[in-house]
Amino acid sequence: MTTDITLAFIGGSGLYDMSDLSNKEEIEVNTPFGEPSSTIMTGMLNEQKVAFLARHGKGHTISPSDINYRANIYALKALGVKRIVSISAVGSLQDQLAPGNIVIPDGLFDNTRKRINTFFTNGMVAHIGVADPFCIELSKVLCKSVRNTGATVHEGGDFITIEGPRFSTKAESNTFRKWGMSIIGMTTSPEAFLAREAEMCYAVMGHVTDYDVWHISEIPVSVEMVIQTLIQNTVIAQDALRNLANDLPASKVLNCGCSDALADAIITETNSVPDETKNHLSLLIDKYI
Ligand SMILES: [Zn+2]
Known part of the structure; x- marks a missing residue:
């Protein structure tokens, strides 16, 4: 099942739908790794056909630890998607990254435990x-698309992913700050790593919703705070994605190595791979075996 869609968005907390899409369709995709978080919505955004997937399910029913990340990435790959922009609610670990700002991170620290x-x-x-876990070229285009909305955008920064679903303790938050981390979230690992294995470009638009729990002048993070800021940011997010659909037509070539990421990564001899595994992975590995 391939389509003419090359660009997809994965929406996080607070973004479960894209009202901007015209000619919407819901597509059900099953994968060898199970079912994705929800049906995949496709539609036109300006001149480009795009796909949208609600990471936590449409009613936010799936916890970060329970998301079937492999099914989500595989399903988008099966539709022909080559570029993914993740929209993520993030906490800030630095003073200058204020609620309402957007961060396009360039580093990722995986502090998850059971995925x-x-x-x-x-x-x-x-x-x-995955030394550079996010597509550098897609991140650049995304940064420009966000900047053109008039929002305050920060280019670069290290993103730490925790297991969740609870927020951090003060001891954890202060430690992450000492480590030099910029923002904190719960889903980018392993999503970014799986996208790289699937040879897709992947970048994050991180919407800062709060100062986590370290900031002494702020009330500690709560669900209400996250959702409120995110709802205010939804307009910016939709504007940025509309810009991106213009700035990045399917025909535009990105000079990155994402589409060949597996070329030097597979170590197992083809003859030793069980047939069932080959079948499950055919979408990813057929060009190499
Ligand atoms: Zn790329």
């Missing part, structure tokens, strides 16, 4: 390179 973070299991091993 399947690879497609390559069951007899096939691949060691993917």
Whole structure:
């Protein structure tokens, strides 16, 4: 099942729908890794056909630890998607990253504990390179698209992903700050790593909703605070995505290595890979075996 869609958005907390899309359709996609978080919405955004997936399900029913990240990424890959922009609610770990600002991070620290973070299991091993876990070229275009909305955008920064679903303790938050982290969230690991394994460009639009729990002048983060700021930011998010659909037509080539990320990563000899694993991974590995 491939389509003419190359650009997809994964919406996080507070963004479960895209009202801007015209000619909307809901597509159900099943994958060898199970069902994605929800049906995938497709539609036209300006001149470009795009896909949208609600990461936590449409009524926000799926906890960060329970999201089937592999099914989500695989389903988008099956639709032909090459570029993913993740919209994520994030906490700020730095004074200058204020609620309402947007951060396009360039680093990722995985502090999650119980997630399947690879497609390559069951007899096939691949060691993917993720030194720069986000597509540098897609991040650049995204940054410009956000800046053109008039929003305050910060380019770069290290993003720490925690297991959740609880927020941080003060001891944790202060430690992450000492480590030099910029923003904190719960879903970008393993999503970014799986997108790289699937040879897709992946970038994050991080909407700062709060100062986590370290900021002594602020009330500690709560769900209400996160959702309120995010609702205010939804207009910015939709404007930015509309700009992006213009700035990044399907025909535009990005000079990044994402589409060949697996070329030097697979270590298992093809003959040793069980047939069932080959079948499950065919969408990702057919060009290499
Ligand atoms: Zn890329």
